Every structure is written in C-alpha cells, then in structure tokens.
Amino acid sequence: MKVLIFPDAKDAIAAAARLVLDQVRLKPDAVLGLATGGTMEAVYDKVADGVRETAVSFAGVSSFNLDEYLGLPPAHPASYHTYMRQRLFSRVGIDLAKTHLPKGDCEDAEAECRRYEAAIAASGGIDLQLLGIGRNGHIGFNEPTSSLSSRTRVKTLTADTREANAQFFDRLEDVPHYALTMGIGTILDARHCVLLAIGASKAEPVAKAIEGPLAATCPASALQLHRHATMLLDREAAASLQLVDYYQRVHPDGAPAQIEPR
Numbered sequence: 001m002k003v004l005i006f007p008d009a010k011d012a013i014a015a016a017a018r019l020v021l022d023q024v025r026l027k028p029d030a031v032l033g034l035a036t037g038g039t040m041e042a043v044y045d046k047v048a049d050g051v052r053e054t055a056v057s058f059a060g061v062s063s064f065n066l067d068e069y070l071g072l073p074p075a076h077p078a079s080y081h082t083y084m085r086q087r088l089f090s091r092v093g094i095d096l097a098k099t100h101l102p103k104g105d106c107e108d109a110e111a112e113c114r115r116y117e118a119a120i121a122a123s124g125g126i127d128l129q130l131l132g133i134g135r136n137g138h139i140g141f142n143e144p145t146s147s148l149s150s151r152t153r154v155k156t157l158t159a160d161t162r163e164a165n166a167q168f169f170d171r172l173e174d175v176p177h178y179a180l181t182m183g184i185g186t187i188l189d190a191r192h193c194v195l196l197a198i199g200a201s202k203a204e205p206v207a208k209a210i211e212g213p214l215a216a217t218c219p220a221s222a223l224q225l226h227r228h229a230t231m232l233l234d235r236e237a238a239a240s241l242q243l244v245d246y247y248q249r250v251h252p253d254g255a256p257a258q259i260e261p262r
C-alpha cells in the first residue's frame with residue numbers, strides 16, 4: 001500500500017485527478033471505477049480542467065460507479081446519476097452509453113446487482129477505482145460488518161451515513177435507507193484502488209484502514225489485501241496515523257519515492 005501525505009487538501013485532490021488523467025492517457029479505453037460524495041467534487045473539477053487543457057480524451061473511456069440509492073430514479077436531483085452527469089460526464093466528452101451506475105429505480109434489485117457485476121466483468125474489469133471513505137470506514141456503501149468478499153448487492157445505510165449525506169437532500173427524512181453498492185470483493189478486483197481522504201473527520205477511519213487490523217468493522221481496511229492500493233491524504237486526514245514519519249520519509253509531501261515499492 002502506498003500512503004501519500006500531502007501538505008494540503010488541494011495537493012491531494014490534484015494527485016487524485018492526475019492519476020485518473022494518467023490512466024486515461026496510458027489506456028484511452030480505460031475502465032474507470034467512480035465514486036461520488038463531497039470529496040470527489042473537487043477531483044472531478046480538476047479532471048474536467050485536465051481534459052479542457054490537455055490532449056487527453058475520454059471518448060473511449062467506460063465507467064462504473066460504486067453505488068446508487070435504492071428507489072431514486074436517475075433524474076432525481078440527489079441521485080448519483082444526476083451527480084455524475086453534472087459533475088463529470090457532461091464536462092469530459094465521455095460517451096454516456098459507456099457510463100454505468102446501478103439503477104436505483106429497478107424493479108428487481110437482486111437481478112440488477114447481478115446484471116451490474118456481469119457488466120463489469122464483460123468490460124474486462126476496472127483499471128482504476130476511485131474511492132472516498134466514510135466517517136465509519138465504509139467504501140462505496142459497504143457499511144461496517146460488510147463481508148470482505150461481498151459482491152454488488154443492496155445494503156442498509158447506517159444512521160451515521162444517512163446523516164452525513166443529508167446535506168445532499170432537502171431533509172434527513174428524504175435520505176433513502178437502502179443503496180445498491182459494489183461489494184468489497186468487487187472493489188478489490190480493480191487493478192488499482194485509489195482512496196482519497198480529506199479533513200479531520202476522516203483521521204480515525206483512515207488510521208483504522210491503514211494501520212488497524214483487517215476487520216469488517218472498518219471496510220476500508222480490506223484495501224490492505226490489495227496489491228496496488230494508493231492512499232492520498234491531506235495532513236488532517238493523516239493525523240491519527242502512527243507511522244506518519246515513515247510515510248513522509250518514503251514519499252516526502254506525497255512525492256514519488258526514490259525506490260517505488262508497493
């Protein structure tokens with residue numbers, strides 16, 4: 001696992017955007033795994049800037065989002081379909097037919113989850129999976145005690161997650177109780193996992209994910225099993241790490257290491 005600690009949030013965000021743009025430059029038909037939430041907003045701004053300012057093209061890119069609220073139609077203002085259209089898809093020239101999110105308004109949720117897994121497999125698998133982290137250590141909507149080998153399925157959201165996401169709805173009561181989410185096993189199948197965490201509210205889950213025991217109570221700790229996981233942190237999100245001096249010595253201020261072990 002690579003732990004990169006940046007002097008400030010904007011540097012960590014720029015690094016996440018750079019990894020996405022480099023992936024597309026390297027492989028113009030890359031399959032991206034995408035996340036939503038507050039942390040990703042600035043990343044998508046930077047990716048859109050990169051597409052505008054450089055020769056990188058998203059025309060051949062496919063994407064799979066981590067999750068969607070069960071019951072929300074794509075046109076709902078707080079759906080992740082809407083988030084992705086507004087924040088990324090409409091700004092980078094991606095072919096909408098190649099973008100995928102679980103359908104929140106599906107009739108048969110189990111069939112939809114199977115369909116989603118099959119579509120990811122048919123694409124050849126995800127090259128780079130972007131991840132945020134919840135205050136409770138979730139990745140996607142894999143809440144604490146999710147099976148570490150889970151596949152795409154319906155999860156019940158915790159009270160904490162519903163509260164954290166209430167900012168995107170008019171009222172807390174409007175936040176759905178269930179979501180369709182890629183499983184932890186699905187996420188671990190990606191060839192590169194990139195987790196971005198910003199701010200003091202993420203310090204505790206980040207420390208558990210990186211240095212704590214591998215445990216379903218902190219779903220992000222499953223990334224310890226991954227062969228190519230990169231953690232991008234600002235100083236506040238890194239504040240509870242015990243080996244912070246070590247990470248800083250290997251990658252001073254998030255810079256590439258002289259020798260690049262994973």
Ligand code: F6R
Binds near residue numbers: 037139140
């Ligand atoms: C959303 C998702 C979630 C968020 C996490 C952090 O697609 O995958 O796991 O990444 O809840 O959200 P923010 O960035 O709003 O703190």
